[in-house]
Amino acid sequence: MASPGIITFTTDFGASDSFVGQMKGAALSIDPDLRLIDLCHEIPAQNVAAGAYVLETGYGAFPRGTVHVAVVDPGVGTSRRAVAVAAGGHVFVAPDNGLLGRVLGRERPECAVELEPAGPGGAATFEGRDRFTPAAARIASGTPVESMGPLARDLVVLPVAARPEPDRFASIPVIHVDRFGNAVLDLRAEWIGAGSGTDDAPAIVVRTPGGEIDRLHRTYGEAEGDSPFLVVNSAGYVEIAVNGRDAADRLGLRPGDTLDVRLGS
Amino acid sequence: MASPGIITFTTDFGASDSFVGQMKGAALSIDPDLRLIDLCHEIPAQNVAAGAYVLETGYGAFPRGTVHVAVVDPGVGTSRRAVAVAAGGHVFVAPDNGLLGRVLGRERPECAVELEPAGPGGAATFEGRDRFTPAAARIASGTPVESMGPLARDLVVLPVAARPEPDRFASIPVIHVDRFGNAVLDLRAEWIGAGSGTDDAPAIVVRTPGGEIDRLHRTYGEAEGDSPFLVVNSAGYVEIAVNGRDAADRLGLRPGDTLDVRLGS
Amino acid sequence: MASPGIITFTTDFGASDSFVGQMKGAALSIDPDLRLIDLCHEIPAQNVAAGAYVLETGYGAFPRGTVHVAVVDPGVGTSRRAVAVAAGGHVFVAPDNGLLGRVLGRERPECAVELEPAGPGGAATFEGRDRFTPAAARIASGTPVESMGPLARDLVVLPVAARPEPDRFASIPVIHVDRFGNAVLDLRAEWIGAGSGTDDAPAIVVRTPGGEIDRLHRTYGEAEGDSPFLVVNSAGYVEIAVNGRDAADRLGLRPGDTLDVRLGS
Numbered sequence: 001m002a003s004p005g006i007i008t009f010t011t012d013f014g015a016s017d018s019f020v021g022q023m024k025g026a027a028l029s030i031d032p033d034l035r036l037i038d039l040c041h042e043i044p045a046q047n048v049a050a051g052a053y054v055l056e057t058g059y060g061a062f063p064r065g066t067v068h069v070a071v072v073d074p075g076v077g078t079s080r081r082a083v084a085v086a087a088g089g090h091v092f093v094a095p096d097n098g099l100l101g102r103v104l105g106r107e108r109p110e111c112a113v114e115l116e117p118a119g120p121g122g123a124a125t126f127e128g129r130d131r132f133t134p135a136a137a138r139i140a141s142g143t144p145v146e147s148m149g150p151l152a153r154d155l156v157v158l159p160v161a162a163r164p165e166p167d168r169f170a171s172i173p174v175i176h177v178d179r180f181g182n183a184v185l186d187l188r189a190e191w192i193g194a195g196s197g198t199d200d201a202p203a204i205v206v207r208t209p210g211g212e213i214d215r216l217h218r219t220y221g222e223a224e225g226d227s228p229f230l231v232v233n234s235a236g237y238v239e240i241a242v243n244g245r246d247a248a249d250r251l252g253l254r255p256g257d258t259l260d261v262r263l264g265s
Numbered sequence: 266m267a268s269p270g271i272i273t274f275t276t277d278f279g280a281s282d283s284f285v286g287q288m289k290g291a292a293l294s295i296d297p298d299l300r301l302i303d304l305c306h307e308i309p310a311q312n313v314a315a316g317a318y319v320l321e322t323g324y325g326a327f328p329r330g331t332v333h334v335a336v337v338d339p340g341v342g343t344s345r346r347a348v349a350v351a352a353g354g355h356v357f358v359a360p361d362n363g364l365l366g367r368v369l370g371r372e373r374p375e376c377a378v379e380l381e382p383a384g385p386g387g388a389a390t391f392e393g394r395d396r397f398t399p400a401a402a403r404i405a406s407g408t409p410v411e412s413m414g415p416l417a418r419d420l421v422v423l424p425v426a427a428r429p430e431p432d433r434f435a436s437i438p439v440i441h442v443d444r445f446g447n448a449v450l451d452l453r454a455e456w457i458g459a460g461s462g463t464d465d466a467p468a469i470v471v472r473t474p475g476g477e478i479d480r481l482h483r484t485y486g487e488a489e490g491d492s493p494f495l496v497v498n499s500a501g502y503v504e505i506a507v508n509g510r511d512a513a514d515r516l517g518l519r520p521g522d523t524l525d526v527r528l529g530s
Numbered sequence: 531m532a533s534p535g536i537i538t539f540t541t542d543f544g545a546s547d548s549f550v551g552q553m554k555g556a557a558l559s560i561d562p563d564l565r566l567i568d569l570c571h572e573i574p575a576q577n578v579a580a581g582a583y584v585l586e587t588g589y590g591a592f593p594r595g596t597v598h599v600a601v602v603d604p605g606v607g608t609s610r611r612a613v614a615v616a617a618g619g620h621v622f623v624a625p626d627n628g629l630l631g632r633v634l635g636r637e638r639p640e641c642a643v644e645l646e647p648a649g650p651g652g653a654a655t656f657e658g659r660d661r662f663t664p665a666a667a668r669i670a671s672g673t674p675v676e677s678m679g680p681l682a683r684d685l686v687v688l689p690v691a692a693r694p695e696p697d698r699f700a701s702i703p704v705i706h707v708d709r710f711g712n713a714v715l716d717l718r719a720e721w722i723g724a725g726s727g728t729d730d731a732p733a734i735v736v737r738t739p740g741g742e743i744d745r746l747h748r749t750y751g752e753a754e755g756d757s758p759f760l761v762v763n764s765a766g767y768v769e770i771a772v773n774g775r776d777a778a779d780r781l782g783l784r785p786g787d788t789l790d791v792r793l794g795s
Contacts, residue, residue: 269558269562270562271558271562273551273555275548280545300558300562302551302554302555302558302566303551304548304551305545305547305548306545307545307546319547319548323548323551323555324555325555326551326552326553326555326556326659327555327558327559328555328558328559328562331555441547443546443549444543444544444546444547444549444575445575483607483654484606484608484654484655485606485607485655486604486605486607486608487607487608496655497655498653498655498656499552499653499655499656499659509604
């Protein structure tokens with residue numbers, strides 16, 4: 001897999017410090033020709049599950065061979081492993097704490113290695129700059145993943161919701177609320193017999209604090225009025241939306257909540 | 266017009282999701298040598314008028330031939346048109362919903378075309394990634410605008426405030442409040458007989474909830490004390506400011522409010 | 531010093547306007563091959579001291595010869611000087627208002643010049659775009675600093691805390707609170723006889739509203755429970771942290787507060 005020389009960054013570092021900028025400086029210090037792209041830096045602080053969703057749903061838009069650095073790392077500097085993983089035609093560099101867990105729930109790793117510790121001048125409190133990014137920059141510059149360290153086995157995989165049995169209510173978590181207030185369910189669009197529902201037996205029913213929702217629209221703007229409805233988002237997950245409004249706020253939904261969902265047969 | 270290979274991005278996508286990153290991934294997937302610059306992603310959700318102001322006042326700093334993608338798009342996936350427009354030496358790619366309305370109020374379009382729908386794998390809910398950005402990337406890579414689709418006529422133009430008649434109060438909207446609390450009026454600096462006012466007949470008078478303002482300063486730091494004053498901002502609009510303070514907060518001004526303004530003769 | 535063609539940007543411009551994007555447009559208008567990296571744009575509005583800390587602790591991650599533009603500038607357009615300064619192997623372009631004061635407290639300037647005013651089309655209210663960035667772009671493209679204007683002497687240097695005398699309490703300011711709520715003290719790690727403390731005479735004692743803290747950990751994750759502790763941050767400063775919590779919020783600490791600190795002998 002030839003590298004296109006692109007690194008993306010996903011962190012919980014926010015924008016009020018220079019942490020993200022310093023990671024980019026570390027990358028350019030290794031190879032000034034790398035392309036450096038922000039995927040997201042507003043992962044809620046130390047929320048590994050939220051980072052896992054953003055990473056899973058974001059990396060696919062990039063060219064094959066892109067290196068994705070992700071740092072949401074409550075255990076920075078401790079004994080949790082730091083890994084580089086080739087999977088799905090991309091490379092991921094991250095702590096092995098579940099942050100890659102959703103990607104790895106979908107893509108079998110082709111190669112996974114444990115990264116060396118940061119050098120003697122490195123800070124134990126900022127491995128994003130001193131360990132993860134330098135490794136990513138070397139890989140994006142052409143160093144093969146397998147030469148970056150000893151093989152790593154048994155990576156942490158997050159439990160991704162399985163396809164619920166048809167015609168029975170199952171408990172499905174809200175995995176993300178986006179900027180517009182759309183509440184994403186851990187439910188793949190391909191699990192719905194889309195278009196197969198009827199008024200008597202809709203293809204999907206979601207129970208929310210504001211009532212049952214079974215209307216599935218193709219786009220936000222198609223929905224009339226301000227009733228909540230379902231839509232397949234751009235990452236292939238089912239989400240709850242209200243046209244022009246913040247659905248999560250309206251229904252009191254937050255990431256981590258669970259809702260009863262029934263799929264048609 | 267040769268392309269310098271630069272794309273800017275203006276959206277209401279915020280920073281808490283990976284949407285902006287995914288658009289950049291889509292651009293690099295078409296041409297990995299493109300330069301990708303954020304213009305603004307904190308347009309208030311679905312506020313087309315706010316996006317129109319940011320776009321109008323931001324694009325001019327870029328080299329001629331830059332392609333500006335703008336997505337504030339309540340009607341994503343519906344029948345509103347998606348267009349590419351060459352105007353003022355730049356190219357704009359956006360929904361035809363008024364987002365280009367202020368640019369087009371100033372610059373006559375040289376060429377406007379309607380973009381093809383997103384391909385079969387595209388998401389109806391994320392045309393920013395699957396329709397607008399791919400078109401922008403092709404244009405920034407050298408594809409002529411006129412070859413991108415059928416000619417589009419009758420683009421949506423926003424009503425830009427006209428020059429008020431002298432010596433009479435006219436109602437002028439606050440079109441933007443910037444990070445520092447400066448409240449921008451839809452009033453061009455060149456309409457003021459700058460320097461021509463006197464204490465008896467000032468060049469401009471603005472009635473606010475905190476009283477009339479007729480003092481015009483060249484810079485923020487020139488103003489003494491904490492009285493509100495007027496200043497010409499870096500985009501050529503008149504704004505209300507308080508030295509070292511948040512003028513909008515102090516005077517209770519928000520975008521969309523209107524104020525009575527009188528210009529001297 | 532050859533230039534790697536990199537510019538970083540540090541401002542208090544936030545993300546809700548197009549100001550930062552416009553600065554990048556101005557840079558690309560001079561040299562479309564420059565690499566443009568955000569260091570931080572969420573410096574609290576007009577807080578020069580906060581900007582000085584972010585700049586001091588951020589620039590070192592970049593390759594030698596990088597040009598760092600910094601604009602936190604309550605006096606924009608007034609008579610305060612605009613300068614370009616070569617120091618520590620990097621170049622800094624900023625108002626001479628203390629923003630470079632912490633960098634210059636550590637690095638003796640090799641060369642400092644006063645920048646020319648913005649050209650006739652420039653805006654007095656936006657020298658970031660019309661004066662600082664164009665100068666930075668010329669320097670990053672290879673123009674020597676010393677040719678950019680007349681020599682500037684007596685640059686503003688911020689008072690950096692001196693090493694406190696051992697075994698006596700000294701008043702030390704909180705200079706920054708990061709995204710995770712870690713409260714950074716203006717206290718260099720090398721001043722602590724790290725590892726030399728004992729239970730009877732700890733290497734460092736910090737008095738806070740929540741009690742005395744004398745426990746020094748190597749990483750955040752090493753600390754057990756939710757008691758505040760000290761850690762050396764990635765910039766070499768001592769900070770107050772709570773594992774998995776917001777220490778500043780918990781202890782009621784804000785930038786500018788001072789705490790009594792005693793170092794061991």
